[in-house]
Amino acid sequence: MARIIRWLGRINEGVALVAGLGLLACVALILAEILARRFGAPIGGTDEISGYVMAAVTSWGIGYALTERAHVRIDLLRVRGGPGFRAALDCLALLSLAGVALVTAWHGWNVLEKTLGTGARANTALETPLWIPQAIWWAGWSWFALSAVVLAAGALTLAAKGRFESVGDIAGTEAAT
Amino acid sequence: EELAVVGSWSGLPLHKQYETPFWTEDLPAATDGALTATLTTHDQMGIDGGDVYRMLGDGVFDVGMTVADYAVADSAALEALDVPLLAEDAATARAMVEAARPMVDDIYADVFNAKVLGIAPYPPQVVFCNGEITGLADLEGKKVRASGRMTAKLLEALGAEGVNVSFGEVPGALQRGVVDCAVTGAGSGYSAGWWEVSTHLLPLPLGGWDPVVTAINMDTWNALSETQQQQLETAVAEKLQQPAWDAAQDALENDIACLTGNGECPSGEARDMTLVEATAEDTETAREALVGEVLPDWAARAGDDWAQRWNDSVGQVVGVTIGG
Amino acid sequence: MIAFTAIGLLGLLALSIPVGIVLFLLGFGLDLFFSPFPLIRGLGQVVWSSSNSATLIAIPFFVLLGEILVRSGVAARTYEALNTWVSWLPGGLIHANIATSTLFSATSGSSVATAATVATVAMPQAERLGYDQRLFSGAIAAGGTLGILIPPSINLIVYGFLTESSIPQLFLAGLLPGLLMALAFMAATVILCAINPRLGGPRPHFGWGQRIASLADLLPILGLFVAIVGSIYAGWATPTEAAAIGVAIALLIAAQQKALNLAMLRDALRGAVRTSAMVMLVVIGAYVLNYVLTAAGVSRALQNMLEGLDISPLATLFVIIAIYIVLGFFIETLSLMVATIPIIVPIVVGLGYDKIWFGVLMIILVEMALITPPVGLNLYVVQSARKGRFTDVMVGCIPYALVMLGMVGLLIVAPWLALYLPSTF
Ligand code: NA
Numbered sequence: 001m002a003r004i005i006r007w008l009g010r011i012n013e014g015v016a017l018v019a020g021l022g023l024l025a026c027v028a029l030i031l032a033e034i035l036a037r038r039f040g041a042p043i044g045g046t047d048e049i050s051g052y053v054m055a056a057v058t059s060w061g062i063g064y065a066l067t068e069r070a071h072v073r074i075d076l077l078r079v080r081g082g083p084g085f086r087a088a089l090d091c092l093a094l095l096s097l098a099g100v101a102l103v104t105a106w107h108g109w110n111v112l113e114k115t116l117g118t119g120a121r122a123n124t125a126l127e128t129p130l131w132i133p134q135a136i137w138w139a140g141w142s143w144f145a146l147s148a149v150v151l152a153a154g155a156l157t158l159a160a161k162g163r164f165e166s167v168g169d170i171a172g173t174e175a176a177t
Numbered sequence: 178e179e180l181a182v183v184g185s186w187s188g189l190p191l192h193k194q195y196e197t198p199f200w201t202e203d204l205p206a207a208t209d210g211a212l213t214a215t216l217t218t219h220d221q222m223g224i225d226g227g228d229v230y231r232m233l234g235d236g237v238f239d240v241g242m243t244v245a246d247y248a249v250a251d252s253a254a255l256e257a258l259d260v261p262l263l264a265e266d267a268a269t270a271r272a273m274v275e276a277a278r279p280m281v282d283d284i285y286a287d288v289f290n291a292k293v294l295g296i297a298p299y300p301p302q303v304v305f306c307n308g309e310i311t312g313l314a315d316l317e318g319k320k321v322r323a324s325g326r327m328t329a330k331l332l333e334a335l336g337a338e339g340v341n342v343s344f345g346e347v348p349g350a351l352q353r354g355v356v357d358c359a360v361t362g363a364g365s366g367y368s369a370g371w372w373e374v375s376t377h378l379l380p381l382p383l384g385g386w387d388p389v390v391t392a393i394n395m396d397t398w399n400a401l402s403e404t405q406q407q408q409l410e411t412a413v414a415e416k417l418q419q420p421a422w423d424a425a426q427d428a429l430e431n432d433i434a435c436l437t438g439n440g441e442c443p444s445g446e447a448r449d450m451t452l453v454e455a456t457a458e459d460t461e462t463a464r465e466a467l468v469g470e471v472l473p474d475w476a477a478r479a480g481d482d483w484a485q486r487w488n489d490s491v492g493q494v495v496g497v498t499i500g501g
Numbered sequence: 502m503i504a505f506t507a508i509g510l511l512g513l514l515a516l517s518i519p520v521g522i523v524l525f526l527l528g529f530g531l532d533l534f535f536s537p538f539p540l541i542r543g544l545g546q547v548v549w550s551s552s553n554s555a556t557l558i559a560i561p562f563f564v565l566l567g568e569i570l571v572r573s574g575v576a577a578r579t580y581e582a583l584n585t586w587v588s589w590l591p592g593g594l595i596h597a598n599i600a601t602s603t604l605f606s607a608t609s610g611s612s613v614a615t616a617a618t619v620a621t622v623a624m625p626q627a628e629r630l631g632y633d634q635r636l637f638s639g640a641i642a643a644g645g646t647l648g649i650l651i652p653p654s655i656n657l658i659v660y661g662f663l664t665e666s667s668i669p670q671l672f673l674a675g676l677l678p679g680l681l682m683a684l685a686f687m688a689a690t691v692i693l694c695a696i697n698p699r700l701g702g703p704r705p706h707f708g709w710g711q712r713i714a715s716l717a718d719l720l721p722i723l724g725l726f727v728a729i730v731g732s733i734y735a736g737w738a739t740p741t742e743a744a745a746i747g748v749a750i751a752l753l754i755a756a757q758q759k760a761l762n763l764a765m766l767r768d769a770l771r772g773a774v775r776t777s778a779m780v781m782l783v784v785i786g787a788y789v790l791n792y793v794l795t796a797a798g799v800s801r802a803l804q805n806m807l808e809g810l811d812i813s814p815l816a817t818l819f820v821i822i823a824i825y826i827v828l829g830f831f832i833e834t835l836s837l838m839v840a841t842i843p844i845i846v847p848i849v850v851g852l853g854y855d856k857i858w859f860g861v862l863m864i865i866l867v868e869m870a871l872i873t874p875p876v877g878l879n880l881y882v883v884q885s886a887r888k889g890r891f892t893d894v895m896v897g898c899i900p901y902a903l904v905m906l907g908m909v910g911l912l913i914v915a916p917w918l919a920l921y922l923p924s925t926f
């Protein structure tokens with residue numbers, strides 16, 4: 001289990017790097033658009049593409065923030081309890097993350113399915129086939145759901161074995177307690 | 178029966194003057210309280226205009242009203258409801274919409290699992306420019322902010338460059354030359370202060386009339402009794418659609434008066450933009466671009482069957498034949 | 502339903518479930534128990550459309566910009582330079598926190614990004630020099646909120662978008678109140694630390710030679726400001742595009758400082774993705790909750806209540822301000838704005854108030870929301886840069902929140918503070 005979780009973290013580091021490079025590419029595209037506009041030949045569609053990049057960076061980044069324990073949690077109560085209490089809250093947090101991620105990924109599939117069904121294209125001159133950005137976005141949420149399920153399973157296993165401190169290592173809040 | 182209704186933009190007159198009284202007062206009155214409504218709008222819910230009919234089809238709410246153009250992502254055929262430039266007055270625009278209605282009914286039933294109750298107009302989408310223009314030909318080489326696929330294609334065909342700028346950023350973009358011209362409803366441009374940053378107004382409907390379609394989820398519709406269906410359909414036609422169309426022509430003239438100072442402005446202080454009269458030659462050029470390039474392009478997107486249906490209906494009204 | 506929301510929110514937050522997830526769960530619960538419609542079927546659409554946003558991409562851009570400034574040492578040198586100018590005041594380095602926040606605000610459109618940047622460079626100093634952590638970290642969280650009042654500003658872009666008002670005018674309107682509030686933060690710090698010196702820490706003194714020499718370290722940040730704001734006013738870029746220009750210039754600055762390398766870039770990119778994803782989960786959760794609340798009729802009830810009030814315009818304005826303060830405790834700021842602007846702004850304009858002026862007023866209330874628990878993003882980004890108790894940051898923010906309230910009052914008494922610049926230029 002521990003090895004799987006380590007792997008998950010490493011994969012997510014790679015994912016974050018790719019997402020970051022996507023951001024940089026978007027910066028470059030916007031700069032090109034600004035320059036091209038100054039010379040009277042706009043590329044067009046950068047706004048639209050920025051939106052797709054944002055959706056992709058967000059959905060894939062959420063999984064990275066998860067393995068980095070960056071999602072904000074209010075730990076006023078948590079820090080007052082003992083190791084068992086903390087581990088219980090950590091498991092609860094991961095279970096709720098996994099639950100919400102699964103529900104969202106499930107309903108996200110409806111969006112993509114409908115787009116595939118109608119062959120939807122963006123209401124712009126670019127006419128982007130919407131299934132492309134939506135597939136990337138949906139895959140990000142699914143990955144997030146998978147990551148959360150794996151972490152939750154890991155945390156529950158550790159908690160069942162009574163290794164409460166280790167639960168905190170994969171699920172605690174990032175700021176020291 | 179209480180219907181959950183999602184209206185069009187909450188800030189615009191169509192919602193405030195027509196939709197709100199209709200759903201809160203007229204409909205309950207017309208049905209002796211058998212049908213009532215809870216009303217909100219897509220912008221208040223924070224949902225995208227393009228999502229309204231998708232959600233309507235899924236039964237998230239019962240009735241949805243939004244600009245048909247927002248939904249063309251899911252159906253290229255639907256673009257045909259709002260072909261720009263062809264209707265210069267409300268009467269023509271209405272005739273076009275009525276001719277297109279059977280097509281729209283089919284599209285909504287097939288794509289959005291919804292039944293169309295009525296179609297009302299937003300004011301026509303006209304052209305604001307910062308800098309002198311004398312007619313449509315002067316748009317060539319200019320950077321123009323526009324929304325909607327067919328309008329963007331038309332601008333391209335006219336030699337202008339379509340630039341995507343959100344509504345709120347337009348005044349700044351006009352002032353500083355990010356764009357030279359921008360297309361929006363005359364009334365919205367007046368109330369958002371676009372007259373401060375633009376000098377010339379070309380009242381050609383380059384962005385079309387943005388018809389707003391009122392549609393009801395098909396399952397909700399089928400669950401209504403026949404009497405209720407009839408009452409609802411009649412009420413929408415008579416109390417929502419009709420008054421909105423009746424006011425459309427006056428609204429356009431008032432808005433132009435407000436922006437240019439030619440005539441009485443009932444909405445506030447009149448401004449002094451220069452009114453640019455499009456010449457017959459201008460209109461002809463634009464029509465050629467539309468008929469020669471933009472519409473055939475649409476026919477290729479939507480399919481020849483739809484082009485044929487358009488030719489036989491809307492085309493007859495305005496005397497245009499695609500591929501003819 | 503209101504009680505369910507409030508109790509659910511507090512309960513789930515207390516269980517230390519991630520804040521964004523709490524908002525989702527509340528949305529699900531309200532849908533299940535109070536909505537006659539299957540709102541959940543629209544979930545995917547709401548999540549897709551709220552993140553598919555060319556406006557919101559300014560958030561990762563500004564966070565990335567901050568990451569680059571931190572990792573290239575520019576942020577630290579800026580902090581040191583401002584330190585030589587302001588830290589002799591009672592409160593010491595706390596003034597450097599506020600001054601640095603103010604300066605970074607002029608290059609960042611996001612309060613979260615501003616606070617994250619300043620916290621990264623400043624928090625280690627507090628520990629090293631033995632400052633009282635409360636006021637020190639509170640000043641960063643509160644100073645960081647200036648990021649959305651001093652132009653550029655993502656929130657003003659959103660306000661301009663939703664109210665159909667001019668964004669450059671809004672930017673001009675935010676400038677004077679923003680600078681004034683920075684001064685008021687410093688004044689409040691001086692007063693507090695003069696009364697109780699233990700709230701501050703050492704007050705280093707620097708000679709004029711050092712101060713003059715330090716000015717060179719401010720050049721990169723000033724250059725960045727000129728590039729971002731200049732490109733907007735010169736008509737080269739829209740406010741959102743200016744954020745991308747900022748990232749490019751920051752990379753150039755890092756290269757010029759010989760701090761740009763692959764490892765640094767990799768870390769900066771990952772950091773930006775991490776912080777913005779963390780923020781975005783809360784933003785998306787807020788969209789989901791807002792969607793459910795509106796569909797269930799809460800917004801309509803609020804509007805009816807306000808319109809039904811039979812009181813003077815000023816009294817109505819006070820009611821509205823009170824509503825924002827209360828909602829600000831619980832609702833993330835962008836969604837707070839998205840949810841309320843379509844309801845509140847038409848009412849306010851109908852009362853005869855100026856739309857641009859109210860935009861600035863609302864931003865200050867939103868700044869307060871950023872530092873009020875339980876949903877106060879700036880508190881979290883500052884906390885994530887330090888060790889110690891979360892309550893320290895919360896308590897440290899209280900005096901600055903009071904300053905913000907004072908600023909709201911001042912704007913009501915003297916609207917020209919916001920309106921002078923837009924009407925002049
Ligand atoms: Na700023």
Ligand code: NA
Binds near residue numbers: 830874
């Ligand atoms: Na708050």
